[in-house]
Amino acid sequence: MPLSGLSRCTYALWLAVVLDVVGLATLLVGVFGNLQRGGRDYGDMLIYTGAIVVFVSLIGWVFWYTGNIEISLEELASDYCVKDSKLHRIVRKISRSISLRNGNGRADRATLRREAGQRQSRWESGHPEEEEAGEGPQECATMG
Template sequence: MDPVYRGLGRCVCCFWLAVAFDIVGLVVLLIGVFVNVFFYDLLIYAGAIVIFLSLIWWVFWYSGNIEVPPAELEDDVGLLKKDKGGISGAVRRLSSRVSSSIRNSLRRNGGPSGDSRTRAHRSAREPPGTPQVAVAMTTMNPHPTVSSVAGCDVAMPHTTTETLPT
């Protein structure tokens, strides 16, 4: 038998934390407004921030008390019925087959991973006739550029990168 929740619902702790944050924030804010202290602005901002943080507890309390019938949860938590027929069952089976075949082909081919072992394994499987692209980098200007910074002449070589077309 399901427990019966009255009044505040399931998340009573979150409710009382939200109320406590609201009360503390309001008290700190009102002290900052009406009491003559030199750090009144700090109290006003702190009270507003505490009231804002109480929203987190209100959201927890509200979302914890949302009730969803188990029939609507079937698709979300893996409680699928195996005897589902019709178009939705056929679409679900087709989708499952396509996604599992894609997943299996990625596992077989090494997948889109950045793992160095996978890359080395993939390059070892390439056929011997696969062309490789060579890239050459060199300094193009043999004469250094002289720039003057704060009265000091500094020789800086001008470097560029050149790549071959694929």
């Protein structure tokens, strides 16, 4: 029976555990072993190498931890819905103008005119809040 906390990102978990074991073993051999060869002491090298390997194992731990974070669908939906504020409208306008640029670095005038006409017709019809399908602001559920 697999544990629920270990069921995802198992490769990152095993990478972190193996690096921890190897790093700790290297560090302890460097501290307690009498490693001299040819008149040189290799204990310091093993101590530093073990510490570096244990430090690198933190990458595996971070991947495992972030891969196991659970977010409810309600929280996810409330965080990723489009909020209609002045800042969001400005960012959307800049994003659209950058997206409409052709290879010469200039916006396609026909596309800009077509979008301006669509916005104008929405304002004249009395429904400025209507946007094209998939583009407009969505109703955000507030967490209470």
